[in-house]
Amino acid sequence: MSKQNRGFMFVWGAPIVLGLLSVFGLLAALLGTGGWHWASWTALTILLGVIVRYWAFPLER
Numbered sequence: 001m002s003k004q005n006r007g008f009m010f011v012w013g014a015p016i017v018l019g020l021l022s023v024f025g026l027l028a029a030l031l032g033t034g035g036w037h038w039a040s041w042t043a044l045t046i047l048l049g050v051i052v053r054y055w056a057f058p059l060e061r
Helices: 003-031 035-056
Strands: none
Touching: 003 035
């Protein structure tokens, strides 16, 4: 992996993963039943946890 690719993933890796988790959670809630609803709740709870963590304890510069 080149240095440029490592920099790209360092900057955009977490937002891409959180975006995919969000899309998965929303689609699972809309299209699935049973276990899919549990997967949706889990995915969206993880996102909410990340939001609360960075809202309550912002990164110091």
